[in-house]
Amino acid sequence: MxxxxxxxxxxxxxxxxxxxxxxxxxxxxxxxxxxxxxxxxxxxxxxxxxxxxxxxxxxxxxxxxxxxxxxxxxxxxxxxxxxxxxxxxxxxxxxxxxxxxxxxxxxxxxxxxxxxxxxxASNFSTGVNLCFNLLETAARVMGQEADIEIVEAHHRHKVDAPSGTALSMGEVVAETLGRDLAQVAVYGREGQTGARERDTIGFATVRGGDVVGEHSVMFLADGERVEISHRASSxxxxxxxxxxxxxxxxxxxxxxxxxxxxxxxxxxxxxxxx
Missing domain, CATH: 3.40.50.720 (NAD(P)-binding Rossmann-like Domain)
Structure with a gap:
């Protein structure tokens, strides 16, 4: 039945x-x-x-x-x-x-x-939840030597920002590194912001068109960058x-x-x- x-x-x-x-x-x-x-x-x-x-x-x-x-x-x-x-x-x-x-x-x-x-859950797709596991690994291996930035994009009608998925990604990374996301998150930058602090986790938001959902987490170290991304088409x-x-x-x-x-x-x- x-x-x-x-x-x-x-x-x-x-x-x-x-x-x-x-x-x-x-x-x-x-x-x-x-x-x-x-x-x-x-x-x-x-x-x-x-x-x-x-x-x-x-x-x-x-x-x-x-x-x-x-x-x-x-x-x-x-x-x-x-x-x-x-x-x-x-x-x-x-x-x-x-x-x-x-x-x-x-x-x-x-x-x-x-x-x-x-x-x-902030996101029910199989791929995004696999990304959460990959982010734990990347944060454990690279997180202390890399700057971490999260970029997300959604359609023009989405009313909250950053997306719940982006915040969940930030939480996974922060928890793996023993940081409190509420203390280290930076939501957008403007003007004379000064040099970037290593322990911060940056968020950038894009809104427009009919984008279903795109998320990228970048681990930016000197000389190399690892990027974990997910793009939903439906x-x-x-x-x-x-x-x-x-x-x-x-x-x-x-x-x-x-x-x-x-x-x-x-x-x-x-x-x-x-």
Missing amino acids: AVKVAVTGFAGRMGRALAEALAQSGQADLAAAIVRPGSSLVGADAGEVTGTGRLGLAVVDSLDAAEFDVLIDFSAPAATLANTEYCARHGKPIVIGTTGFTPEDKEALLANAARVPLCL RLSFARGALRAALWLLGEDQQGDREPGHYDMRDVLGLKVS
């Missing part, structure tokens, strides 16, 4: 990509398509909204109107907090791809992991990863056997080194 997946933020770019990924999946079905309250899409056929073909499933504006096994949430911080609390109350696993949380938001969000399995890579995470949270027998806790995509992919 196919897993019933609910998708919030259904009217957005990732909601549409998730609908396509679910249409291609042989393991899961779209069980609920959820948009913000008051949206003009409420009541429309979910398949016609995304162009995947009529499904006979009406778009709704509340989780109370949904029946599902697992929720995938790519919406906005306030909505995601409310949705996570709902899932915790009802014992439903949740996959979270929303970014832009404040530290207080994230603390409140993760408090729910004591009650349900929760997968929170949101389907993120959607398929989020669906993979949703199935993983349900356990191998898809009966909710995964223990409550905070997981990320590297747990799902088995990339964490103990």
Whole structure:
């Protein structure tokens, strides 16, 4: 029996990509398509909204109107907090791809992991999560002798900067080097900035066009440079990863056997080194 997946933020770019990924999946079905309250899409056929073909499933504006096994949430911080609390109350696993949380938001969000399995990731693509492991290695080998800069680019509609993925990359590097990213991050430069301090980690942001997502981390040493980059050409890579995470949270027998806790995509992919 196919897993019933609910998708919030259904009217957005990732909601549409998730609908396509679910249409291609042989393991899961779209069980609920959820948009913000008051949206003009409420009541429309979910398949016609995304162009995947009529499904006979009406778009709704509340989780109370949904029946599902697992929720995938790519919406906005306030909505995601409310949705996570709902899932915790009802014992439903949740996959979270929303970014832009404040530290207080994230603390409140993760408090729910004591009650349900929760997968929170800044990026669900296989390639990006492989890059996290490569960054650990590069930071361990070169980090003390190199200047480290992170450059990211996204489409003109992205509202947060730097991207959640860029920040996660910075956190991986900083933690490997024993640094506190909040203390060493430099977000953009202008004017007479003075010489670069070796322990800092620089971030540069590009916004424009329809760029799906590009990230590069540079380790710049005297005489050589190592660059670890990832470029996404389709949101389907993120959607398929989020669906993979949703199935993983349900356990191998898809009966909710995964223990409550905070997981990320590297747990799902088995990339964490103990």
